[in-house]
Amino acid sequence: MTTAQHPLPSGFGAASTAEEVIKGVDLTGKVAIVTGGYSGIGLETARVLRSAGAEVVVPARDLERARAALQDVPGAEVEYLDLLDPASIDAFAEKFLASGRPLHILVDSAGIMATPLTRDARGYEAQFATNHLGHFQLVARLWPALVAADGARVVAVSSRGIRFGNVDFDDLHFEHRPYEAFAAYGQSKTANALFAVELDRRGRDQGVRAFAVHPGTIIETGLAKHVSAEVVRAAGVLDEHGRPVRDPSRQLKTVEQGAATGVWCATSPQLTGLGGVYCENSDVSPLVTEADEAEWRAGAETPGVLSYAVDPEAAARLWEVSERLTA
Structure with missing residues (x-):
């Protein structure tokens, strides 16, 4: 296996914020779509991209909630999209393509974590269907707009949750193995990382580059709403008073710090000519x-990505499977 998984170094670090990494970048005339762009790091990503001059479109399942959250992001567009509903993905993409705009930045930030076993109308496990397949279909449908940008970037928000599980090609939807919420989450996050590898390989000749990111642990985003209080306490993300612990060296970040890596991948000139990396x-x-x-798994202080999450053979296989699953 070959990989470009080598720090640049960029000059930024764990405590860098989205505003810091985008400083000096002018996005005037650029168009960005940010899924999940009305809460948590997605909202901060949308805000910072808009402040740098980009046109920002936020797809949302709850339009009223999205519009309320984006009141402080003037000019942000809100359109309906449900990542578990293939028809709504197609409708969103068709409307965007009909606008004639190129798509310079697509940040796949929406996601769910450690949910009880749920299946969509196709019978697909919900975390895999939402976090990976929904975004896979969205990218496929928006492909003409990405190519038209003549230099687009797709950012897949993955996670250090890749440690919880590889992609089980023999039982993607937990039809034969016992369901375990974090194993399903890990599979979906590994899929996000592999998606970026193969998307970049397929898109680079047409100017479409892709990146996967680990944003860090940002407890107040609501992503952990299905995680028990005991598990949250054991993770050390809250102090004895129930307040979030801030320690970027252990990946315990603010929303502003959590959005930084995705924004850096979406906009940084340091990444020109690069892609397919975590x-x-x-x-x-x-x-x-x-x-x-062993050291990497023992604590979040050691950065890095497991080899199975950037394996090009697995990435190509996942792409082919995802094409079949999304028709």
């Missing part, structure tokens, strides 16, 4: 070696 702390992550894996 990033964190606003830099390219190192590849975790077999000798370092």
Whole structure:
């Protein structure tokens, strides 16, 4: 396996914020779509891209909630989209393509985590269907607009949750193995990372580059709403008074810090000519070696990505499977 998983270094770090990494970047005339752009790091991503001059479109399942959240992001557009509903993905993409605009930046930030076993109308496990397949279909339908940008970037928000599980091609939807919420989450986040690898390979000749990112742990985004209080406490993300612990060196970040890596991947001139890599702390992550894996798994202080999450053969296989699953 070959990989470009080597820190640049970028000059940024775990405590860098989205505003810091985008400083000096002018996005006037650029168009961005940010899924999940009305809460958590998605909202901060939308805000910062808009402040740099980009036209920003936020797809949302709850239009009223999205419009309320984006009141402080003047000019942000809100359109209906449900990542678990293929018809709504097609409708959103058709409306965007009909506008005739190129798409310079697509940030796939929407996601769910550790949910009880739920299936969509097709019978697909919901975390895999939402976090990966919905975004896969969205990219496929928006492909003409990405190519038209003549230099587009797609950012897939993955997670250090890749450690919870590889993609089980023999049982993607937990039809034969016992369902475990974090194993399903890990599979979906590994799928996000693999998606960026193969998307970049397929798109680079047409000017479409892709990146996967680990944003860090940002407890107040609402992503952990299905996680028990005991698990949250054991993770050390809250202090004895129930307040979020801030320690970027352990990936315990603010929303502003959590949005930084995705914004850096979407906009930084340092990444010109690069792609298909997994990033964190606003830099390219190192590849975790077999000798370092135990240390990496033991704590969040050690950056890196597991080899199975950037394996080009697995990425190509996932792409083919995803094409079949999304027709």
